Amino acid sequence: MICLGCGEGDLLYFLKKNKQIIGTGIDNNEDKVARCIERGLSVLQGDINEELSDYPDGAFDYVVLSQTLQQIYDPSTLLRSMLRIGKKGIVSFPNFSHWRIRLQLLFTGCAPISHQLPFDWYDTPNIRVITIKDFRKYSKKVGFKILKEVAINSNGRNKQENITKFLPNLLATYGIFMIANGRS
Numbered sequence: 001m002i003c004l005g006c007g008e009g010d011l012l013y014f015l016k017k018n019k020q021i022i023g024t025g026i027d028n029n030e031d032k033v034a035r036c037i038e039r040g041l042s043v044l045q046g047d048i049n050e051e052l053s054d055y056p057d058g059a060f061d062y063v064v065l066s067q068t069l070q071q072i073y074d075p076s077t078l079l080r081s082m083l084r085i086g087k088k089g090i091v092s093f094p095n096f097s098h099w100r101i102r103l104q105l106l107f108t109g110c111a112p113i114s115h116q117l118p119f120d121w122y123d124t125p126n127i128r129v130i131t132i133k134d135f136r137k138y139s140k141k142v143g144f145k146i147l148k149e150v151a152i153n154s155n156g157r158n159k160q161e162n163i164t165k166f167l168p169n170l171l172a173t174y175g176i177f178m179i180a181n182g183r184s
Contacts, residue, residue: 001021001023001060001063002024002025002026002060002085003023003024003025004052004063004065004068005028005048005067005068006025006043008036008039009041011066012041012043024042024044025041025042025043026045026048028048029045030045048078049073049074049077049078052078052081052082055085057084057085059085060086060087061086061087061088062086062089062090063085063088064089065090067092067093067094067174069091069128069130070094070127070128070129071128072127072128073127075138079091079144083144083180087180088147088178089144089178089180090178091176091177091179092174093135093174094174095116095130095131095132095151095174096117096129096130096131097132098153098170098173100112101117102170116173116174131175132149132151132168136149139177144179144180145181146177147178147179149176149178150163151164151168151169151171151172151175151176152164152172152173152176153171153172153173155173
């Protein structure tokens, strides 16, 4: 498994310790990569768009892009590269159409800020606004097959994420998709 945009390696560390995966990561932030290495993780510093070209076809069972897609300039190229080097891709992102985000925009007239989207408009790494519905439509358009999807809401009173099956585009704070090559 390879984790793209792995940050300080929280997901990679969790999977290594709790699921015994063998994995690596790529992140462009030198300090975050150093933190990963301190935690005993195998992580490269570099641009994920460029680093993926060094891997052979089918090198990984899974390629994970966790909460990074909204920061990518050319998502189609990156997702194709992910599915070239991995048999399956797992993509997660904050759902910009969650009801609280919609209400903030409606009532304040300002770019929303939330736990999932904690940045002001001028200081955000996010360059794309993605919704669960948009990602489904996009996958059909560009030819990725959605194998599984889950919508979660992390705004509950307990700190555990709750699976959202009813109106996920409105009620979920995150979308998580397992994708592969081919049409849905």
